[in-house]
Amino acid sequence: MIVSINDVSQLTRAETTRGLLEVELVQSQKLEAVGRLATGVAHNFNNLLTAITGYGELLLARLPADSDLRPDVEEIERAGARAAEVARGLLRLSRRGREQQERLDLNSVITEMETLLRQVIRSDIEIATVLADDLDRVKNNQSLIEQVIVNLILNSSDAMPDGGKLTIETANLHLDEPRFVRNLSLPAGNFVTLAVRDSGIGIDEETQARIFEPFFSTKGPDLGTGLGLSTVCGIIEESDGAILVESAPDQGATFTIFLPSIPDQRLRP
Numbered sequence: 001m002i003v004s005i006n007d008v009s010q011l012t013r014a015e016t017t018r019g020l021l022e023v024e025l026v027q028s029q030k031l032e033a034v035g036r037l038a039t040g041v042a043h044n045f046n047n048l049l050t051a052i053t054g055y056g057e058l059l060l061a062r063l064p065a066d067s068d069l070r071p072d073v074e075e076i077e078r079a080g081a082r083a084a085e086v087a088r089g090l091l092r093l094s095r096r097g098r099e100q101q102e103r104l105d106l107n108s109v110i111t112e113m114e115t116l117l118r119q120v121i122r123s124d125i126e127i128a129t130v131l132a133d134d135l136d137r138v139k140n141n142q143s144l145i146e147q148v149i150v151n152l153i154l155n156s157s158d159a160m161p162d163g164g165k166l167t168i169e170t171a172n173l174h175l176d177e178p179r180f181v182r183n184l185s186l187p188a189g190n191f192v193t194l195a196v197r198d199s200g201i202g203i204d205e206e207t208q209a210r211i212f213e214p215f216f217s218t219k220g221p222d223l224g225t226g227l228g229l230s231t232v233c234g235i236i237e238e239s240d241g242a243i244l245v246e247s248a249p250d251q252g253a254t255f256t257i258f259l260p261s262i263p264d265q266r267l268r269p
Helices: 007-061 071-095 105-118 141-159 228-238
Strands: 101-102 123-128 137-140 165-174 179-181 184-186 189-197 242-247 253-262
Touching: 007 071, 071 101, 101 105, 101 141, 105 123, 105 141, 105 165, 137 141, 137 253, 141 165, 141 189, 141 228, 179 242, 228 242, 228 253
Parallel strands: 123 165
Antiparallel strands: 101 137, 165 189, 179 184, 189 253, 242 253
């Protein structure tokens, strides 16, 4: 009798890693293609929109208040505003990494935004914050982080059409070894996490697989551009972080952001 035992665990891990890196490469190429598209057409598109909305405003100013044409012209203006939001989203994707970065305390950013968040969220949604003590700092741009938070909050709000509870939570996290988050490999080290949790309708696995793709949306054509979560993903990954979604139908959803923490310079001699 001859018994042969081969340990293939290392080979299996290598194959898994290669597969995840291939997925990451494809996603990166998609975002790069969108960035090139934005650079080429967004500015010209904005010029056309400026003319459309400008003439619309002039026409409204000349129309009597009781004119039957006012609703049609107002709809032109609303369509122009939606198109302008698409153009701004494309430009944000193409400008990633060009904003000035600073040391940020995410707790302070969230606290400063609480009043605004309660104004944009419906009254039938309860907002709770669970902010970690002695939270590490991160290096990022405050306006971009605020944009990330607002997009996640609005996304969670849309998932609770009958009201519910929305929780914003921060924490410090130490990884003893590299960890795959979605399709990215986070190195071992210290991170700050920001989680947005809702009690909404949840997300099925098929939708989760595409939820961060540019222009992918489960909303109607007049209710979303499909750029909100892809922009969030781009901002976070440009900061060497990652974003993870955990959800199931009728079980709510949790979006967790991982950002590398930076040493507290106050502790240095």
